[in-house]
Each structure stands twice: as structure tokens, then as C-alpha cells.
Amino acid sequence: MELKDLFGKQISFFDVDLNSKEEVIDFLSNKLQEEKYIKSVEDFKAAVYKRESEGSTGVGDGIGIPHVLNPTVQKSAIAFARLKNKVDWQSLDDQPVDLVFMIMTNGKDGNEHLTALADLSGFLMKSEVQKKLRSSKSIKDIESAFTKSEKKVEVSTKAGSYDVIGITACPTGIAHTYMAQEKLEEYAKAKGLTVKIETQGRRGIENRLTQEDIDNAKVIILAHDKALEGLSRLNGKKVIDTNTKEAIFKGDQLIEKYKKGEGLTEIKASADSSSESSEFTMRKFLDFKGNLLGGISRMLPFVVAGGIILGIAFLIDFAAGNGEAGGDFGTVNPAAGWFAAIGKTSMAMMVPILGAFIAYSIVGTQGLMPGMVAGLFSSNIMGFAYSGDETGWNGLWGRLLSDSLKGTESGFIGAIVGGYLAALLVVGWSKAMVKFPKGLQGARDIVFIPVISLLSISLTMFVINIPLGFLMGGISKGIEALAQLNLLWLVSILIGFMMCVDMGGPINKIAYSLGNLAVGSKLVTDVTSQGYADQTIIMASAMLAGMLPPLMIAISTIIFPRAWTAKDRDAAKANWLMGACFVSEGAIPFMVKDPKRVAVSAMIGGALIGGLVGALKIKLLASHGGVFVFPLLNSALIGEGAMTGGSIALGAGGATIILLGASFLSGFILGVWRTADIKTGKLILDSTNGVKESILAKIEAVKNNSKIENKDVRLNTLNSKLTQYGEFEAELVTKQKAYQAILAEKQKAKESRKANK
Template sequence: MELTKLFQNKLSFFDADLKTKQEVIDFLVSKLKTEKVVTDEKIFKEAILKREGEFSTGIGDAIATPHAINEVVTKPTIAFMKLKNPIEWGSMDNKPVSLVFMIATNDTSGDTHLAAIGDLSTVLVKEEIRLALMEVKNFKSFISALEVKVESKKIAPKDGVYDVVGITACPTGIAHTYLAAEKLEEYATNLGLSVKIETQGRRGTENKLTQDEVDNAKVIILAHDKNIAGMNRFSGKQIIDTSTKDGIYNGKELIENFGKDGKTITGKNVSGNDEESGGEFSLKKFAEVKGNLLAGVSRMLPFVVAGGIILGIGFLIDFAAGNGEAGDIFGSVSPVAGWFSAIGKTSMMMMVPILSAYIAYTIVGPQGLMPGMIAGLLADGTGGFAYSLPNKEGVFADWSGLWSKLIPGNIPMNSGFIGGIVGAYAAGLIVFGLTMAFKKFNKNFHGVRDIVLIPVLSLLGICLTMFVINIPLGYTMYGIKSGLIWLSKQNLLILVAMIIGFMMCVDMGGPINKIAYTLGTLSVGGGLGSLNDNPQLTTIMAAAMAAGMIPPLGIAVSTIMFRKVWASKEKDAAKSNWLLGAFFITEGAIPFMITDPKRIAVSGMAGGTITGLLVGAFKITLGAPHGGVAVFPLLKSYLVSSSSAAIGLGISLYILAIVVGTFTMATILGLWKTIDVKKGKLVIA
């Protein structure tokens, strides 16, 4: 497929008078929906914004290439916009953007379109074409500019030996991968050096380097933002391991300073994997704590959210049946309630195992999935096979407490999410060590190695590890539980609730938000203690959900209270935040956060802190980990002892806490924007 075939007259816009990155994204996504290129505007926009959240698609030289690979795309298409005035995009070169190419593609249209999209980076890297694009006035001149023939000079290798070799790779593999390759080739050629760059992009590995080419190269540069395959080729070699951004903008210096500065390292330390082993193994992955934890939490959330909502249905049925005083068995007294609660409990039971499994998977690939999950199961005591308590006569049930029998006394062995995280890293280390140990295994026995030896040995290794570390980590978890129980008895949970409220609004879906939310779910799931003994611990969950509702609601209210300081498109976009906020979907604030991070975050943190403080002060508890207004009937306030009064008061005071936090955020945000508009710091379209 030719590159120009991906463009349409109706999806090409010239001298557009838009002011912000968000306006451009909203406009182009809307037009893609109008032209039936995408079937769901919301899903595709979320995919575009998610990609922007990873790192900016502003590739420099006044160009941005926002892109997404999603099943809602009906046919591969590139929407183009030439802006009347440059806008800020957070580009790699810190310069504004004038040319925007929005790439919409999927995984079901074959490979020819991927080749064409890859060619876009090849075209945009050429200065003559960029200058021509700056002057286009209509679709015809635009296509003509793309088709300008520019002769590229390349220096032939001597006896098949290249001076410079390298690999480029980015997460989506459709933009920065090819741009970095083109720029590195350009830098090397301008220095009078022969060059060959392998690309590991969406269309597969191209221009693949041979072992001889690697062995004889004078300079080796790996410019990548994800793990790269075939790292065995660079074992023991001197290389530069860097990002695509560094390759694009500093390639000349990287080549000239090769071996002369601290960027040159040995191949064994690079983030990647050996193609023959089939896994992704690198010590660098262990240091990416934030990314590893977020990967685990993101995989865990569907179990918690879906399970929590269905568990809430079981609670509601029991409440309607008059079983509100049932304590720990609330939700299982009525047979119908029990049916729903069984589903919810089963799903939520998988929280820590899934968290651990996917942390390990992120670090070492598929081989880490099994030992990571086992680590989570053992950390949480799921199933009771390893850990359980004996009955009153000191007898264990059949097939239960098989490890507990080996441990004297009542040593706490449930290490919960802390043990799950530590266990995931331990599983990763074990798999990494075994893979390195079997690296030179005879190829004829690779199947036995990967299917039998590594799984069996990693299972035994992680179980022995968890048997040992569950004791100190169990005491750690016991200490956290005891501390929270003490705070509860001293009426100091208000401080915890306030901190949770603040954390929920710091990054609105990021790691800090997820830590706060995880603590809340543990209070509901029993991970922080028995709800019979400490019913007020679920104040943590109540605070997390209330504060998580503030950012989207605060933005929606602010657009009404301070209409003049919001663009018309922002006001339209904020309408959906009423529904998103009501159902505890904090991420509804993210599109606004991208365009105005400081004002949104600070005002949100103020509102969330006040809401958390009020929830704690009103002693409100919540027995479900998600659902927003759908689970309000499960709220209780321990300011009164009567069950029915506690529910009524809990719902009323909870709404009050949310309203106060929402108006606090809306007021701060609106006044801040008003002041900045008057000072000329903010321009409203």
C-alpha cells in the first residue's frame, strides 16, 4: 500500500485555528468517527490519550504523530492537520507543533498498511519534505509534497562490514521506531560512515543484523523504549543503550563519543531478551518498580471492580431481606444474596495472586507468570492448603494448613499484598537465574528446559522462598493491621482517611492513586483485619471512593460556576464527567489533566483531602470496593448505633462530604483560571 493511499481529502485540514493539543485530538478523533474510520469515538480517543500519557508523540521539527492501534478502527487511515498557529505538544525538542498526523490502525488489516505507516517516518525525516508541508494549502498540494523525491546518500560497507549498526524499537512500533532508524542513518552518513539499522516495529523485524555485522561494527547503538529481541548477538560487546528520543536528537554525539563516555556499556546489561529463550530477561527490568507495580495493579483491577460490584449486589439483597446485622456473614444469609456474593468473593480472592503474577510477568515474561501467581496465593493464604488455623481441638481439616503444621505457635503467615509484591520480585529473580543458568542448554532440549525444568524448579524455588519470607512479612502485615486497629480504637482513622483522600487525587489513576485504592480494597476484602472485630476499617475504602469521585465532578461543576474561563469544547467534554464521577471513574479527569496538569492536580488534591477528612470525621464505612452511587446503600456512619439510622446518616453525610470536596475543587480551579486569564497567562478559545 502506498503511503498517500492512507490519506483522505475529508480528513486533511489546512490552517486550522485550534489552540491546544486536546482540541486537536478531539477534532481529529471526531472527524475520524464522522468518516466511519472508527466505530467508537470514546474508545479511540482513550487509546490516543493513553499513548500520549506514555510519552509525547511530538517527534520534533514541528511535527506530532498521535497514534493508536485499536479494534474500533475499520480501516488504516492517517488524518492530517496543518495548524494556523503552532501549539505546545510536549515535543522531544521542546518546540511547538504545526503539522499533526493522527494514525489510526488495527491488527486485522494485514501488513501492507504497516509498511506504509512506517514509510511516514522515512518521509518526515527529510527536511525538503517538511518545508514543503509547511506551505501546503489544499489536499492536492499536500499529496504532492509527500511525493517529493529526495535522493538519499548512503555509504557502502567495505567487504560487508558496517561502521555503525544498531536497533530501534518503540512501544507501538509505528512511529518512533522508524524515525530513530532514519535519523541514525542520516547522522552516520553525514559523518562519512556506513550504517545499518535493524528495526523491531509493528511490521516485524526488518533489516536484521547478522552476528558478523555486529562482531565487526565500530559503533553499536540500541535506541529503544521497550525490550528488544535477539540480545544474545551483543553478549560481551561494547554498546550504547539509550532511548529513541536520544537516538533521534543526539545520534551524532552518540556516534562520535562511542567508547569515550559513560553511555558505553557491555551488552549483557541491556534491556531485552534472547530470541532463543523466548522470554524477556534483563536486570534493568527489576529497577522499573513503578512500571512493574502499575502493570500488576492494572491487571488486578478488573477482578476487584467486577467482583466488588457483584459482591455489593449480594450485600444489597441481604440488606433488603432485613439481614443488615449479620456481621461477617452479611451478604450470605439469603441464598440469593449468597449466589452473588460467591461470585464477588471468588473474583476478589484473586486480587493479590493476579497482582503478583503480572508483576513477575512484566519483569521476566511468560516464565514468571506461574511462580508469580503461586507467590501471591501463598502470600494471601488463598485456598488454605498451606496456611490455616486448627479447630478448637487443635486439629486441622483434611488438606488444610499443611505448612502451618510445621510452624510452632500462632506466628502470622499472611503477608498480603506486601508479600505478593516481594514474592513477585523473588519469582522474577528465580526465573532470571534459572534462565541464565540454562542459557547454553543444548538446542535439542530447549522444550524440556522451557516446559519442564524452569517451571518445576521455579515453583519449588518460590515456594521455599515464600515459606521463609512469609514469617517476617507476615509480622509486617500484622503490624499494619494492628496500627490501623489502634487508630480505629483511638478515633484517629480520620487522619488515614484524609491521607487516602489526598493520594487518590495526586495522579488520578497513576501509581499513588492505585496504592490508596489498593489499601481501600484490602479493608473490604479482609486483608487488613476481620470486619467483625474492626468494622470501621472500611472507612479507608469509603474515603478512597469519595475522593476518587472529586476530580471529574469538580471539573464538571467548575465549567458551570466559571463558564467564561472554559473553552466551549471543554464544557461539552465535561458533561460526561457527571456520570463518570458519579460512578467513581476518576480517569474522567485525565484528558483535562493532560492539558492543564498543575491547576487540575492541585485543586483536585485540595478537594480530595477535605472529602477524605470529612468521611473520616463522620466515621463512614463502605463494604464494596467500587460502584459509586450504585453502592451508596452499603454506607454506614458509626456516629450512631442503630443500623437503619447508621445507613441513612451514612448516605447523607457521604453525599455532603462529596459535595463539599467537589465545590472546593471547582472553586479553586475556577478562581485560579480566572486570575490567570486576567494576567494574560491563560488564553481561552
């Protein structure tokens, strides 16, 4: 994305007759809300003035760049205003402003937006760009001014041999950070000096100074309006410590002052501020949703691909006449076994990958290894740690435990907890080893931290697997007891409900594992009980209920398009395939964004599926496969449980109707619930739902199509719809503000009650 792409015709204004900074901010804020760039004028203006209170955004040369990083921003953009009258902006050079760039972002649009925003500072430092902007008359002139005409050519400099080095940073990390960098580089090069400037902005630390750069530098300038990271790299060095304003307007003087030894400060920073430890921040641990999604997003390909390929194995075995193979179904035919090996291997990696990338999302690459090991010990897929056969290489950990302490695998719960603990251990050991001698720093990152992290997370998992394993095992034992009492219809309801609680999470996996036990005739072991013959009802309930969540999402986005963002509706298209292939995890991204409504709606449908499957005694001999194994569904109500044409017809046909009906019901509940909460202001979409854009696109298409008859009538109808939708959105904004006000009053009353106690 280029900088020019962040400007828009609707939010670019020329020769605007405004007389004060406040009028400019009011004008642009109202226009941005009209064009749906922001949700709330009040919240947006509050964020603008908060940034202004931290230091003027009048950067000099008649330019003001107020900027906002706030959730009320719906999409990153830059509003532009060329003023008819210059206004006071308390600028850094004390000159009035006639060019205003209102930068807005919510911090979630990706690095390409941040890169484009950062490029603005570089452009605005150039006199020729300023001249173009002051003579601009349309958005095309703006885009022309901000179009890169040539690539920046850098003179090759030997690493560690820069004359001038520095670090720049400002509170929001968007504008002044990069303007100060640009000007310091310009001043240094004008003096014939080589230069390297590190920036600590919204894109993170870029152009990082190495220890060699620092040791060999002749001039060191720190230009910042917030605390810098990694200052201990400069311990003992003399620096000029100043702000971004000084760097932008007096950078040449700062360089000369340093050469004369004037105004220098010696750095004495604590070890905790070193560059090595500053990369790890405890704030990352608080982003639970982001960390969990970081693991789930990497895990999903293993689930989706593995599930589909495993379904192919079941289909081949069924076609080969091995439908009665029980727990070995999918592996009897050699060709089926080949596909089954691929599918099982891929799906076995789900839990380790989850643990690995939860840790990775918090601490980066150092967390991958201990996070994956935590997942491996949680899932016990290799059998080294725990195994019923404790001989040779099997069950090595189990031999250290008494029988009373041997639980079962901790599964997804263990991977989530283990991923977090692995990250915490990496942070702890990194901080503990921050004072390593310079010559051993490479070995520290490659050898010492990985080895100690591995031992630490292994010991941790050895301990926590005991309580977590018993938690998982206790739930399983309770359901087994119900099955032994021939209450399979109740178990079926519970299984259907559990499959939809967390969409592939630990509770879902407990239910699914019970289904697997049933397929192998290991859930109900009393061959004389009816529960023994009918226990595969549980597998049918688990699979059908597990197919519901993604199908529910897909159906809801079609029936209630206004209740979902355009991005959600596009993502939901994949859920048709995921639901058909029994990949419940396809619903997880939607549940993370809207946990209450998605989970409750799915649980209602899951319980309904479980009840109806139990009533019709629909059984399934395959443990996975989705629609690929529907021919294996049969009903015990016909043919005394045998795989006959009638029992298969009732089983497969009944299952299809039950699944589609329950999915429609859950999707309808979800859509109605979201729509009602949107209308009352309780739910705010995180981006556009695409309705307005769709109507505008249709209007444009009608205008450009000369073959359409009654064009004026169609345009009037579309414009009427556009007006109605505009009124609907305006009403939503009012209701959202009212609801937020109610919440604020409740919070205020709650705090008042606490204060009075």
C-alpha cells in the same frame, strides 16, 4: 492509523522562503508551538540538534527528515515544508534539501503512531512520491501522496531459505531503521535474491531472524548506528558490518562485496547479547509507575465487576429480611449467596492478578505464572500455605514456622514486592540458562525456567511474608487496641484517612479488613464494652471514605475543567459509577499521574468522613456494596442501635450528606490546588485540556448553522474567548519556563554544594 493522518493543514507549508537548515528548524519549531504540538521551543530544538549531532537526517534525494523523541511533544505528528530554495543539510548523498519532514513523538502515543512514522521511509524511497510532493500545493496533495493505493505483495519464501538477511537500527528507531530495511530489500530483489531484514526500532524487534535464517543465508549485512541486540545468534558468522547510510545508498554494492568476500567481519558476541536475554532489560525495572499501572489496569475489572455483583447479593439479602445477619449478610438467602459467590471469587483474584501483571509488564509472559503465585501467597486466599487449622492440606507452610514467626497475609504490599521479585528471578534464570544446547531451548522456556522460577518465588515469598505479614498485622493490632478503649471516633477518623491514602492499595486494604472484622464482631471481642456494640461504625467509615476518591475526581473534573486534560475528564465519567459502587481503585490512575495533590485532597475528605460518621455513630452491617447497601446504614444515636426507621433514616440520610459534602470539599481542594500550580508553572498537563478545541468546535458549528440569529455577535463572543484563552496559554508557557529555570538553579546550587564538600 495511516501515515497521512499524521499531517495537518496548520503544520504543512509550501514554497517557504528559508535559506538555511537552522532557519528551517527555527521556523517549524515556532509553528509547532503556536499550534500546541509541543510545549517548549527551546526543549524541542535542543532535541532536534541533539539528533542531528548523532548523524545527519538528510537522507538523500533532496529530503530531510529531522526527528524528535522527547516529552515536550504533546502529540505525534509530522510537520512538512516544501522549500522555495534548496538548503544544505549535510545529506548522506551530499545534495541540498528542498523537502523537509519534521517527525515528532513522545513515545507514548502507541504503536499505531510508530507504525505510521516508520511507513514514511518506505514512501520516501519511491520516485513517484517524491514527484508528487515537489508539485504539491495543499494538504490534500500531501495526503494523496501518502495514501496506500495497493497492498504490498510478497513472494512466498520458505522459512530459513533467504539469500540475503540483515539487521537495521538507528538511534531513535523511527526513520533510518526502516529506510535501510526498505532499500536493502529493494536492492536484493533487483538482483533476483530472496531477502529478510530484521528491524530493531521504536516498535521493538520486528521480523526477527531465526537461527535457521542465519545458518542458511548467503549474505549477511548489519546496518546500524547503535548497538544491536541478540548478536550472539550470529557468533562465528562472517558479516558486513556497516551503517544505515551505506545500506540506503550502496546496498547493491554491499551485497556484491559480500559475495566476493570483501570487508567481512566475524561476529564474536558475548552471551548476554543473545536474543533470548536481550528481551529482558533491567531498564524496565526502573519504570515503577508503568509497572504498577500495568498490574492495576488488569486488576480493576475484577474489582469493579466483583464489587457491583457483591452489592447485588447484599441488596437481595436485605430485601429478604436478613439485615441482622452480621458477618453472614449477603449469603443467607440462596439467591443472594449465588451472586455473593461470583463477587467474592472475582474480588479474591485482585491481589494475584496485581502480582502477575506487574511481573508481566517487566518480562512478558514468562512473568505471569511466578507473579500470580507470589500474589496468591500474599493474599492466602486458598489456605494451603497459611491457615489457623494446620491439618490436612491447610497451613502447610505454617507448620514449618514457630508461633513467633507466624504473621498474617502480606496483601497488596506482598503482591507488589512479589511481582517485582518474580520478574527479577525470571531475568536471572533466563540469563543463567542462555547457553542451553540448541536442542533443549524449547524445553528450557516451557519446563526448566517455569519450574525453577516457581520454586524460587515460592521460597522468596515464604521468607518475605514473615516481615511483611508482621508489618500488616502490627498496624491492625494498634487499631484494635484503640477500639478496646472505646475510642471508636478516633478509630473512625483513622480508618477514613487510611482508606484514602493509596486508593485500594495496602493501607486501604488494612482499613477495609478491619471493617470486615468489625462486621463479624471480631475486632472488639469484649461483649461488655460499648465498643463491641458500636464497632461496625468502622465499616461505615471505611465504605463511605472508600467511595470518596473516585467521586472527588469526577466532581473536580466538572468544577475545574481547565485543570484536567480532555482525556482525564472523559475517563473520570466512569468514576461516578465506581464511587457509587465503592470501588476506590477508580482513582488510582489519576493518583499515579498526580500522587501528591490527589492523595492529600482525598485524605482530607476521608478523615472528615471518619470524624462525622463517628460523631453520628453511623453503623453498617455489610462489608461492601456502596449505594446498594445504604438502606443498611443506621445510627446508634436513635433506637439504641436497633434497625428502626428513625435510625436508618439518620444513618442513610446522614451518610449521603456526609459523602457528597466531603467529596465536594476534596474535589474543590484538588481543583484549586491543580489550577494554582498550573498558573505558576508547577504543573504541566500531559495533553490538551480541550478548552481550545471546544471553542473552535463551537465556532465551526455557528458558522455552519444558517438558522442561528445574531450569528456575528455569537462569533465575535466565541472568537474573543478563543483569543483570551490563547493569551492564557501563552502566559502559562512563560510561567512554566520561569519555574523550570528556578528548579534548574536549585539543582545547580545543590550540585555545587555537593562538589564543595
